[in-house]
Amino acid sequence: MKNNFFLLTGVLILFSNCAVIRPGEAGVKQTLGKFSDKVITQGTVVYNPFISKVLKESTQTNNINLVMSLPSKEGLSVDAEISILYRLEQNKIPSVLRNLGQDYEDIITSVFRSASSDVCAKFFAKDMHSGMRADIEREIKLKMDENLEKQADGIELISVLMKRIRLPLGLSNSIEQRLQAEQDAMRMEFVIQQAKLEAERKIIDAEGERDAQIILATGLTPDIIKIKSIDAFNKLSISPNSKIIITDGKTPMLINANE
Incomplete structure (x- = not known):
């Protein structure tokens, strides 16, 4: 029994004199208040607890x-x-x-x-x-x-x-109001730009229609009008639907076509 007691006491003293350095740690031994320059990394360190101790510090972030x-x-x-x-x-x-x-x-x-x-x-x-x-x-x-x-x-x-x-x-609040004002200004600028583009589109459409009318009016000579009238009467004559055709009694021309 006495031997077992001394054995157990020795084991406890041995373990009390050990320090375990884990991953992410580093240990520095301090003996009688003086730090050692040697840095201990992973492992077990044995020291004299009466005059020394081991300080463990994290090396992680x-x-x-x-x-x-x-x-x-x-x-x-x-x-x-x-x-x-x-x-x-x-x-x-x-x-x-x-x-x-x-x-x-x-x-x-x-x-x-x-x-x-x-x-x-x-x-x-x-x-x-x-x-x-x-x-x-x-x-x-x-x-x-x-x-x-x-x-x-x-x-x-x-x-x-x-x-x-x-x-x-x-x-x-001032910053939020300024940002809101900037957003409103950007939105208004976008609306104005869209309105300008729409106005330009309408002008282009109107100019195109005007040019088309000018071209059409220039090309409608009396001879062209007669040919168009004959084509129209031909199409009407072959149509299966009943119809009434009114002319001036002379030629298959539209009434008042000469005017």
């Missing part, structure tokens, strides 16, 4: 979500939901822990607040809700990279995303 008010060039406050995507460079994790500690996300958040205030103050509020949003995100990221390099080397910023922007109510 991490996301910091923030909801805050951003200043604009005209002095307005714009509510925004922000995502900061970052990851730790595996070989530089000891540097990050030495300079920033395990609360490095707080440092990233503080750097973002400073950078976003500086950058957004150069843009109008409407710019944050337009195609210039990507330019604002890019400038904030560049500003953050510059500030983080002064703090510690090893944090890789992937992107800064302004996911949701809520403009002040008065400005939002």
Whole structure:
């Protein structure tokens, strides 16, 4: 029984001295407060729990979500939901822990607040809700990279995303009214263009009909009229229907054809 007790105690002590590094993680051993430069990847690490410990950090892409008010060039406050995507460079994790500690996300958040205030103050509020949003995100990221390099080397910023922007109510209504006015103007321009095209079509039709009448009148000589009259009488004569043909008694001509 005594041997079993010591065996069990030894096993428990052995397992308490082990740390498991899983995929997507990296470990750094800290001995008497000093961080090792060696980064431990996947596997099991044995350490002395009385003087050492193993700090495990994620090497995957991490996301910091923030909801805050951003200043604009005209002095307005714009509510925004922000995502900061970052990851730790595996070989530089000891540097990050030495300079920033395990609360490095707080440092990233503080750097973002400073950078976003500086950058957004150069843009109008409407710019944050337009195609210039990507330019604002890019400038904030560049500003953050510059500030983080002064703090510690090893944090890789992937992107800064302004996911949701809520403009002040008065400005939002003004933008909607302007967009509605632009749509109304475009619609009116389309209606006017259609009316012009319809008017041009009617003029072309009228000119064509006029030209046709002129051509027809020019070509109707007395001889042509006689030939047309004879053709008409011939067609009437072979028609099976009963009919009455009235002439002047001289030639098969229409009455008053000479006039």
